[in-house]
Amino acid sequence: MSVFDRLAEATLRENREGEIPDYIVPHLMEVAQHPERHSDQEWAVEILLMQVEDYDTYAESGCCKTAFSIEDIYMSLQRLGIQMDFWT
Amino acid sequence: MMPAYLDCNATTPVEKDVAREVQRFLVEEFGNPASPVHMYGTIARMAVEKARRDVAAVVAAQADDVIFTSGATESNNLALRGIAEAGLKSGCTHVICSAIEHKAVLEPVESLKKQGFEVTILPVLGSGIVSVAALTEALRPETLCVSIMHVNNETGVVQPLDEVADALADHPAWLHVDAAQGFGKELELLRLQRVDLISISAHKIFGPKGVGALIRRRRGEEYPPLTPLMLGGGQEQGLRPGTLAAHSIVGLGAAARIALRDLQARREACLAFKKEMLAALVPLGAVVHGDPQRTLPHTVNLSLPGVEAHLALSSLKNLLAFSNGSACTAHTQEPSHVLQAMGVQGSLLDEAIRLSWCHLTDQVDWSQVCSVIRQLQGGSR
Numbered sequence: 001m002s003v004f005d006r007l008a009e010a011t012l013r014e015n016r017e018g019e020i021p022d023y024i025v026p027h028l029m030e031v032a033q034h035p036e037r038h039s040d041q042e043w044a045v046e047i048l049l050m051q052v053e054d055y056d057t058y059a060e061s062g063c064c065k066t067a068f069s070i071e072d073i074y075m076s077l078q079r080l081g082i083q084m085d086f087w088t
Numbered sequence: 089m090m091p092a093y094l095d096c097n098a099t100t101p102v103e104k105d106v107a108r109e110v111q112r113f114l115v116e117e118f119g120n121p122a123s124p125v126h127m128y129g130t131i132a133r134m135a136v137e138k139a140r141r142d143v144a145a146v147v148a149a150q151a152d153d154v155i156f157t158s159g160a161t162e163s164n165n166l167a168l169r170g171i172a173e174a175g176l177k178s179g180c181t182h183v184i185c186s187a188i189e190h191k192a193v194l195e196p197v198e199s200l201k202k203q204g205f206e207v208t209i210l211p212v213l214g215s216g217i218v219s220v221a222a223l224t225e226a227l228r229p230e231t232l233c234v235s236i237m238h239v240n241n242e243t244g245v246v247q248p249l250d251e252v253a254d255a256l257a258d259h260p261a262w263l264h265v266d267a268a269q270g271f272g273k274e275l276e277l278l279r280l281q282r283v284d285l286i287s288i289s290a291h292k293i294f295g296p297k298g299v300g301a302l303i304r305r306r307r308g309e310e311y312p313p314l315t316p317l318m319l320g321g322g323q324e325q326g327l328r329p330g331t332l333a334a335h336s337i338v339g340l341g342a343a344a345r346i347a348l349r350d351l352q353a354r355r356e357a358c359l360a361f362k363k364e365m366l367a368a369l370v371p372l373g374a375v376v377h378g379d380p381q382r383t384l385p386h387t388v389n390l391s392l393p394g395v396e397a398h399l400a401l402s403s404l405k406n407l408l409a410f411s412n413g414s415a416c417t418a419h420t421q422e423p424s425h426v427l428q429a430m431g432v433q434g435s436l437l438d439e440a441i442r443l444s445w446c447h448l449t450d451q452v453d454w455s456q457v458c459s460v461i462r463q464l465q466g467g468s469r
Contacts, residue, residue, distance in 0.1 A: 043109060047134045050141060066152060068134075075130045 008032035048076040092452045094410040097444035103294040109342045113335035132334045139341025148279040155302045155324045160268035161192040163287035163302035167264045168196040174313035175232035185235040186210045186218040187429035216245035216378035231261040239270030242426040243378035244387025253282035272347030295343030299336035357447035358385040368454035391439035394465040
């Protein structure tokens with residue numbers, strides 16, 4: 001299973017069963033469903049996958065950062081060239 | 089033409105995919121992971137966290153258990169010297185290690201004597217395996233730490249960490265394992281939850297030199313009580329201050345990930361190479377050191393009767409690049425402390441060489457190698 005397939009699977013699962021918010025799902029799927037656009041960025045997609053799998057709404061609230069916040073995901077999406085109007 | 093590289097226990101070649109990742113985080117993604125206030129720093133930080141997870145996955149640990157260091161030598165020092173303060177405070181001032189440990193364990197342990205620690209060095213059997221019976225006898229109520237290596241660097245013999253863990257089942261001593269040679273090559277023993285501290289290096293698993301990790305496991309809620317050896321920053325949970333070498337750490341993570349993915353294929357390639365090599369050398373009277381049933385498939389330590397190691401090294405240098413023991417002591421004329429501990433004596437000791445290869449090793453023309461060895465043996469075989 002490619003990293004793009006795993007990203008799609010994790011996004012849908014974490015949205016359904018976890019805390020990944022609805023509004024970010026289309027942007028994540030935009031990466032997952034277009035491997036041809038990101039074929040030389042698999043390393044960054046691996047990072048994005050890690051963040052989706054370990055996403056926590058309150059990731060920044062404790063003394064230790066053991067999970068990833070929405071801001072981390074924004075940053076990775078931006079690095080992958082995904083445009084998000086609400087993130088400037 | 090370069091000779092075939094048979095010194096993979098000294099260091100391995102770097103996998104191309106690993107080198108590509110290192111290059112990316114050296115040149116393009118050069119941010120400081122400790123500055124995650126902008127995209128450069130955040131990307132670097134995320135890549136380091138990914139590497140942390142990839143390293144932890146090999147030994148079934150948690151990402152937070154991984155402390156990045158400069159390599160197994162530093163990790164061994166952090167584990168053994170870093171735990172001393174807790175021992176002095178609690179009155180537990182006895183440390184145990186085996187006679188066949190790498191100098192990177194033996195010397196830190198020796199240094200503890202100056203702080204008032206007592207040290208017990210365990211003997212090994214002729215097979216190259218640490219005596220667990222001797223460990224059981226050596227344990228005392230005040231034993232702070234036991235350090236037993238995973239795989240011996242000279243013989244490739246896998247140590248019985250499962251039996252060591254059983255021997256320590258009812259004892260609170262911390263168990264440290266120098267896994268420089270076995271991490272990513274043998275999985276089960278390092279996944280034992282009784283193993284508290286694991287030292288690893290990237291350059292033994294096709295990653296870059298100068299990076300490694302100390303993996304700490306919680307026992308209940310408690311981590312082994314380590315004190316940092318260096319001060320000057322809060323990185324790596326305060327245990328290893330200093331700017332993280334993100335490019336090297338990414339390389340270690342990639343190497344760990346690939347090691348898990350390709351474990352079986354690498355093992356099969358190494359076994360096939362070993363079979364061919366032994367078929368060529370055994371008829372020349374080669375005496376193999378260490379239990380073959382417990383040796384990883386990429387290492388053989390053997391003596392060629394009638395051919396002293398230094399003569400083999402110089403005579404075969406255009407065909408094979410190998411060593412007469414640990415890379416850290418290969419430049420000395422001292423006989424191997426590992427083989428001596430195993431009871432190897434006389435000419436066999438002087439004739440011992442270590443051959444270690446990998447899935448990337450080129451084909452060897454063994455008939456040519458055997459021809460040179462036969463000449464050295466005076467044509468007697």
